Amino acid sequence: MSNNTLFQEIHAEIYHKRNLPLMRDVSFLLASHDQQIVNGFYQTLTQTKGSELFLTTELVESRLKKSLRNWLLSLFEFEANHEFMPYFERQRTVGELHARVKIPMQFVNFAVDHLKQALFTIVHQQETDERCSINLLNFMQRAIDLAVMVFNDVYLNKSIKQEKIEQNLRHYYISHNLAIEFEQSRANLLHWFREIITLLYHPYSHVKHRHIVPLRQSKFGLWVDHRASLLFYNQSEVVNFQSKLDEIDVKLESVIRLSKQGNWKALADEIERMNNLISGADWLLERVAREIVSLENNKDTLTRLFTRRYLPNIIQHEIRYCLEHDSQLGVIMIDIDHFKRINDRYGHGVGDTVLSQTANLLSGSLRAYDYIFRYGGEEFLVIVNNTDAANCLTIAENLRRKVERNSFSDMPVINEPITISLGVAIFDRHPDYEQLINHADRALYCAKENGRNRVELYQPETVA
Numbered sequence: 296m297s298n299n300t301l302f303q304e305i306h307a308e309i310y311h312k313r314n315l316p317l318m319r320d321v322s323f324l325l326a327s328h329d330q331q332i333v334n335g336f337y338q339t340l341t342q343t344k345g346s347e348l349f350l351t352t353e354l355v356e357s358r359l360k361k362s363l364r365n366w367l368l369s370l371f372e373f374e375a376n377h378e379f380m381p382y383f384e385r386q387r388t389v390g391e392l393h394a395r396v397k398i399p400m401q402f403v404n405f406a407v408d409h410l411k412q413a414l415f416t417i418v419h420q421q422e423t424d425e426r427c428s429i430n431l432l433n434f435m436q437r438a439i440d441l442a443v444m445v446f447n448d449v450y451l452n453k454s455i456k457q458e459k460i461e462q463n464l465r466h467y468y469i470s471h472n473l474a475i476e477f478e479q480s481r482a483n484l485l486h487w488f489r490e491i492i493t494l495l496y497h498p499y500s501h502v503k504h505r506h507i508v509p510l511r512q513s514k515f516g517l518w519v520d521h522r523a524s525l526l527f528y529n530q531s532e533v534v535n536f537q538s539k540l541d542e543i544d545v546k547l548e549s550v551i552r553l554s555k556q557g558n559w560k561a562l563a564d565e566i567e568r569m570n571n572l573i574s575g576a577d578w579l580l581e582r583v584a585r586e587i588v589s590l591e592n593n594k595d596t597l598t599r600l601f602t603r604r605y606l607p608n609i610i611q612h613e614i615r616y617c618l619e620h621d622s623q624l625g626v627i628m629i630d631i632d633h634f635k636r637i638n639d640r641y642g643h644g645v646g647d648t649v650l651s652q653t654a655n656l657l658s659g660s661l662r663a664y665d666y667i668f669r670y671g672g673e674e675f676l677v678i679v680n681n682t683d684a685a686n687c688l689t690i691a692e693n694l695r696r697k698v699e700r701n702s703f704s705d706m707p708v709i710n711e712p713i714t715i716s717l718g719v720a721i722f723d724r725h726p727d728y729e730q731l732i733n734h735a736d737r738a739l740y741c742a743k744e745n746g747r748n749r750v751e752l753y754q755p756e757t758v759a
Contacts, residue, residue: 302379329367329368331413333363337355353724386442396727411436414432476663477580477581480519480580481581487510494507495507495551495566507551511540514662550565597651598651600675610731624678625721626677629675630674630717632715637711645708649703665677665678666678694717718738718739719753720737720752
């Protein structure tokens with residue numbers, strides 16, 4: 296028996312006409328206690344360890360309390376639930392949202408258990424006989440449990456699908472370009488170390504210590520946090536690698552202290568130990584690179600960019616990073632202006648060349664720890680890490696100018712400029728990535744409406 300068949304059978308038992316009196320009683324009870332239940336629910340949840348990753352006070356007050364109230368009331372409405380498929384679709388939507396935000400299943404189950412306890416307390420406070428209370432509690436529990444069963448089933452299926460995509464995501468990286476990226480990152484690591492040595496022995500002490508950047512905050516450290524953590528197959532290797540970088544930064548503090556003291560003999564010994572740590576990190580990176588490059592490649596054949604199927608895994612990873620490290624994130628949606636006209640006038644072969652060259656221009660203009668995807672057709676999406684609105688707009692404007700100024704000289708058949716429109720949105724701490732993408736898409740729509748070949752920033756108060 297499939298899960299859907301099982302759900303349908305349980306649904307038919309719960310939402311049978313004979314249970315109409317129970318549904319009315321529960322609805323009446325909730326109507327007078329809904330605010331108490333919802334407020335108590337989120338008060339407990341926001342105090343639970345780990346909830347800060349996907350719950351903020353603003354989000355709870357502006358959206359979630361209302362959503363929970365509506366969901367709870369809708370569970371006990373006969374007209375809304377007596378047909379299985381509309382009921383199932385509503386619960387499936389909630390389960391998919393939990394999966395997108397990556398709320399742990401055990402956290403959802405804990406929250407639901409608290410919700411049921413609150414309902415049980417309210418029922419027991421009513422002046423009804425024991426038999427009526429038992430029937431009411433039993434019905435409420437069965438209705439909530441069925442909804443949660445659907446949540447968990449959808450969540451599990453989505454998680455399995457995402458894990459498969461994550462495996463393919465690693466396969467995507469396997470190419471000559473990946474080998475170059477690893478070599479560039481290793482070069483950044485060694486370049487960082489050379490800069491440290493140069494600054495430590497700089498004759499002017501007020502110059503040398505001011506310009507020293509910890510390894511975790513360097514280009515290499517940012518690459519590790521945003522890219523390498525998606526490449527390593529074994530997440531324990533990621534933790535091991537990051538701990539090596541932390542160890543190097545601890546050693547750096549010791550080296551700076553000895554430099555300030557002028558203890559040159561001890562400084563030389565400490566630098567030697569630091570060099571050994573860096574050699575170990577470099578060796579580990581080289582080994583992981585060899586393993587990954589040996590696997591099969593999987594790219595968009597025209598643009599050689601990430602395909603859209605990898606977007607959920609990567610953007611979830613970056614949003615989780617933002618929430619855990621209190622950093623910022625931007626998304627840029629890009630559309631090639633009048634691309635249909637180019638295809639119609641010059642043929643699809645020329646259109647494909649415009650796409651591939653534009654993709655090369657865009658990807659070559661981004662930082663090593665940003666991401667670019669072919670989002671669909673002539674659209675691209677860029678994830679810009681560690682950025683605020685001003686910096687993200689600057690990056691978007693640079694991309695726009697890069698394309699506008701490119702001559703596309705190997706396509707003399709085109710006698711009109713190739714330009715792009717861009718929409719920018721900044722992560723507002725809402726954990727559902729689809730909202731962030733939707734904001735960037737709406738900003739892109741504004742850019743096209745306002746004349747194309749321009750950058751627009753999503754503004755909640757001005758974008759309809």
